[in-house]
Amino acid sequence: MQQIEFIPLEKLKLDNKNPRLPSNFNNKSENDIIEWMLEDESIIELMLAIGQHDFFVGEALLVVKNGDGFTVVEGNRRLTSLKLLSNPSLATIRVNKVKQVLEETTKRPKSIPCIVFDSKEQIMQYLGYRHVTGIKSWSVASKAKYLYSLLPTLKSEGIKSQSIELAKKIGSKSNYVKKLLVGYKVYEIIKDNNFYKIPQLNETTFHFNYIPPLYSIQI
Structure with a gap:
């Protein structure tokens, strides 16, 4: 069974092949993905929750090694929220709302609980159950x-x-x-x-x- 590891936030990368992203995002930068994610109001709510209560270890990100960092296969919305809390200048839209969250919160997680897998394929069955069949559709x-x-x-x-x-x-x-x-x-x-x-x-x-x-x- 994989163990939870705490990985520095700066080593975690968004997955530009996330199925929730538009297909033309395959070669987009992290900044492009963050902007797209921010169009969803729930990112602001997630930032607020993490900023007030910290990052819950039970919501560990599922990641794979990628060069000198890690790609987050499961948990890209949470990672986006963490990156914006750490560096609000990444926001190119909803700038005032992001700023307001920073003013109303104090938690800035820097070491993030993750479960590291050898490959994306190893996460496949879990993701399939969780998102296609399971409770988090x-x-x-x-x-x-x-x-x-x-x-x-x-x-x-x-x-x-x-x-x-x-x-x-x-x-x-x-x-x-x-x-x-x-x-x-x-x-x-x-x-x-x-x-x-x-x-x-x-x-x-x-x-x-x-x-x-x-x-x-x-x-």
């Missing part, structure tokens, strides 16, 4: 993007066999996994066609939930 789009990203790691071929294999790994039903995989493939086609130039339709406004389960599409 991602959006439908994030679930589908995450599962689709795992296809290259599977031994089986074909949508049916892959759905069964993934379902076993995360403790879900294969039909549900299949719907997510096929739905994401449909979404990719729509995105590749520039959302068919429909006004105001883009990656952030598209409602993934409305994609029908088109099982005939090959992945």
